[in-house]
Amino acid sequence: MSAADTPAPTRAGFRFERWAPLILLAGAFAIYVIVAVATDQTQYLTLENLIAILARSIALGITAIGQTFVILVASIDLSVASLISATAVLASVVMDGSPAMILPAILAALLLGGLVGLANGLVVSGLKVNPLIATLGMSLIIQGCLSAFVSNFAGSVPPAFQVFAYGEIGMVPVALIFLALLAVTAWGVLRFTKFGSDIYAVGGNEEAARFAGIKTGRIVVASHVICSVCASIAGLYLASRLRSGAPWIGADGVYDLESIAVVVIGGTVLAGGRGGVWGTMAGMLIFSLIDSVFNIAGVDSFAKQVLRGIIIVAAVAFYAIRSKRIVA
């Protein structure tokens, strides 16, 4: 294989995997437009409405960005939902309506997220526990501790902090700008830093990465910390949006499984090493577009759930069906 041969196929070939999220997104958008026009509800096609659709899935988007990091290193995090509840409650209890406590509350929430991520990462990389089990166990522990202390809305969020969820710059919500910045940062980290390429290396082949001199354990731990910190940011956002924290908000939003579904629909491979943040963002858009289609078309909420399950499977099959590998 000479040096001249290698760039040719990447430039000429149409790489399906790279474009699949965009194809799916275009499909979802087309369905949205068609349904809106067909049911004669063209008011849904305005820019404000599209922004409103986006704004509904900000918590999911923030969580999914974090989830992308762990899935890229071939790990997974099921503890995000209970962590979201825990940080939302923690933040709103610490603030308790006083604007002076906003900063300590944010720091406490991020610290909790960091610690949980550290614990997850150490259990996964140090004790070699399967990540699914490790984070599932962590999720049970967090949820158990949380519901031992709180059973209802606890604390309250001062108006100054509600700006995070309700503030707007021009006509764009602050939180949406924050999500965009977070996505750009995550993309930059994955694309341009050594840490980013180490993540892909560890996810692609951990053994090979170790032989290449990468400290694989640290990379796994760091990814888990990033994921958990993202989840705690999502918890802060939800606290700000609901004006208080409750111990069920994470589980109610099914953020653990939905964030995984969003990441996978965005083309990141569960086995690790392939994918990226923009796919995840496309996945999030697909999810929220589909939800809006159901709303516009007035689909019954139970039927919506049935269709949702089918769509998740179908969207993942859209990529996976072409693979020749045996999956389990």
Added chain:
Amino acid sequence: MTDQSAAPDRKRRRLPQINPVWVLLAVLIAGIVYMNPGFAEPTGYMNFLKRAAPLAILAAGQVYVITSGGFDLSVGSLITLVVVGASMLTNNDPSATYWVIPLMLAMGLGVGAVNGAIVCFLRVPSLIATLGTMITLNGLAFLWSGGAPRGYLPDTFRFFGRELIRDVPLVRFIPVSVIVLIVVVGLFAWLMHRTNLGRMVHAIGDNPVAARLAGVPVNRVRISAFMLSGLSGAIAGILLGGFAGVSTDVGAGYELEAITAAVLGGAQLLGGRGSVPAALGGALALTAIFTLLNFLGLPQPVRQVVQGLILIAAVALAMHRRKRTGT
């Protein structure tokens, strides 16, 4: 030289090859008996077995999927769908039981076949595939019952979960569910450890490519594993409908408890290793833990925390043992 190499060998052989889950179970049962001597009476342990039966059956099915390298998250929703569906179909008519039960078992097999087909032919990882069916089946259960299940299950249907066979020598009575448990787990254990299917399930979980090259029909075996798991879900649903009654959240959380039980029994996630009797041990141990926590008067949240800690500890211990023995 030979003596030296033989010595650790003999030492290793002397250590009994006993699965730690049985030790855990024995300790837990000793604890329960200490807390509540009534447990040693037939009433005590038969009720315990009766309560553990659905989880044990579910774990026996889950072991097939885990050993083949996958996960089945759909069984919890399947249980809900079976209970809700049975209450809708029987419509308070006791004679309907005779066709509803076979239909429910067939539905379990069908859901398993769909799961398996999605994994094998659409090549969707089973985590996502069964997550999709979990959401879909839950939605179907709601759709079928209109959100609020009405009516109740006739006594003929609840026979399996609720009735006792009295006047049995030695133990006084045996719940029907315990007989179901023994028959089903026995059958699943035989299929897993004494037939070719079981060996092929192990083979595709350990190394699917090698298994295919060796002539194992990988897809057929994988679909069979999912179908057995679906069947176990339907049976567990029939039992749970018997003693828990109709609601839309009877099955919630059971998929994770089944995976926990299988893992406690030493099943290796991502495939290649798993045992049905040990999964039964895992399910009994998990139920014993919950019983013990109940006796200690600890609230539900503590139960969750303990379940989480045990889950992590069990897998960490298994990994540690595996690293030490070098397998």
